Amino acid sequence: MGYIDVLTAAKKWKVSERSVRNYCQSGRVPGAVIDKGVWMIPDDAEKPERKTRKGKIPTDILPRLKMEKEAGIPGGIYHKVQIELTYNSNHIEGSRLTHDQTRYIFETNTIGVEEDTVNVDDIVETVNHFRCIDLVIEQAGYALSEAFIKQLHLVLKSGTSDSRKTWFAVGDYKRLENEVGGMATAHPADVASEIKKLLKSYNSTKEKTLEEIIDFHCRFERIHPFQDGNGRVGRLIMFKECLRNGITPFIIEDDIKEYYYRGLKEWNHEKGYLTDTVLTCQDRFKAYMDYFGIKYYD
Secondary structure, eight states, rough: OEEEEEHHHHHHHOOOOHHHHHHHHHHSTTEEEEEETTTEEETTTTOOOOOOOSOOOSSSSHHHHHHHHTTTTTTHHHHHHHHHHHHHHHHTTOOOOOOEEEEEEHHHHOOOSSSOOOOHHHHHHHHHHHHHHHHHHHHHOOOHHHHHHHHHHHHHHSSSGGGGGGGGOOOOOOOSOETTTTTTTOOOHHHHHHHHHHHHHHHTTSSHHHHHHHHHHHEEEEOOOSOOOHHHHHHHHHHHHHHHOOOOOOOOOOOGGGHHHHHHHHTTOHHHHHHHHHHHHHHHHHHHHHHOOOOOOO
């Protein structure tokens, strides 16, 4: 009996390399062994049959995301959210990774680069953002808290070059003043009290409307509590809060970021700009939900 590697098995079975590794790690490929850290698979091994799902497949977005995440199901709405939310949110903040590179990292946990250089932070923050989305799904049922917001920042920025700077507080509030879009933000000494006040106001009502979620986001971004990563943390929070409140979630996509920025800037004077941008993003997300047979309520 001979052996083949993960790449060969993936081509033979017409699945991703990530799926092959998952099959091996879960013991679903008889005879598969690890040799020097690499999975070796019997060359006559058959592709494992898909596990029979018990009960009905959820048609609500949050239970569906949880099910697909826990089962490691590729190609579903969880897979779609991971790639689209991570690519677009990072790209808005200047990441140079392409959509294909982002997808490849998620599916294979590797990065392919041809005739180009890649910023290591872009890769690290992409992997970290995948973990942040998992946190959002896992914690979606809980009220928004200061500890959770800090946890998102800690996961997002861990292992980056910023984390090695003595003045950069990973998982904690900023130590130096910063601006956003040329506008002043909260002084470092005031951030903790401003965030506590914002959360107290936001959590004073049990069920949130879409407008309240957007309003929280605008106020959060104006405080700008972290040295860097505020936009990504803020957009993750919006996704979580939509899931928690039964509102169709949305992804701010890179191609409409200028409308998003304008909406943030003008929110206090004209709420229509950002509201219209969010509704456009919701319509795009509803197309994903329609494709995967997931219902929406608004």
